[in-house]
Amino acid sequence: MAYLSIHDDGPVRVIRIARDERLNALNLALVDELVAALEAADAEPQVRAVVVTGGEKAFAAGADIAEMADATAVDMKLRDQFRAWDRILGVHKPVIAAVRGFALGGGCELAMACDLVIAGESAKFGQPEVKLGLMPGAGGTQWLARRLGKARALELLWLGEPITAQEAMALGLVNRVVPDDTCVAAAVELGKRLAEMPPVALRCIKEAVYQAMDTTLADGLEAERNLFYLLFATEDAREGMRAFMERRKPSFRGR
Structure with a gap:
């Protein structure tokens, strides 16, 4: 794996995005690796739950803009890069996001695509695509509208400003907020509790x-x-x- 670090903690598979030098920006190859790793965990009987996490500074700071900056509409349509994201929703086992630092753009969408979210106190969530003249493409408008309702979703999407972990929890985007240094451990512990369930x-x-x-x-x-x-x-x-x-x-x- 070029972009991921993977290990098991008992029945919990921990998948860490490890592109720290780019704040875990989600390029096409990284997303393909992540989806493949999730599907592999889903297929292994000894794995009962999955934790997806990033680094201390960033869960994932967004898409890799360099891959899109010179693309045409036809390029993007043929690339169909978000089709891989649909496969994340096909994972049957519990998937828990452990978020520290930035979860922006695609990073926020990835967290929302997970079933549960444990956030460190430093976590920042947001969809800043509008500031690039764009909009979310990996589910941001749909997840936010379903979870927050029209008005709050539009405010976050139109302004593109990040919100804190506590604000995200108040809005229902996050299950719980914990100190940064216990974030991954808290997610793994939750995964182990789920692993005891049928x-x-x-x-x-x-x-x-x-x-x-x-x-x-x-x-x-x-x-x-x-x-x-x-x-x-x-x-x-x-x-x-x-x-x-x-x-x-x-x-x-x-x-």
């Missing part, structure tokens, strides 16, 4: 919640019920209910 149930819950973001209530309720019924075919559901009745801790195996 993997198939986690996957079904994730599917239902993401479907709720872009469907009607009636369709969402129907999908939830069908996934609920499906879980009764799993060994984990039988184990969980037996353990509850026997007053012991369940042992989930992902079956």
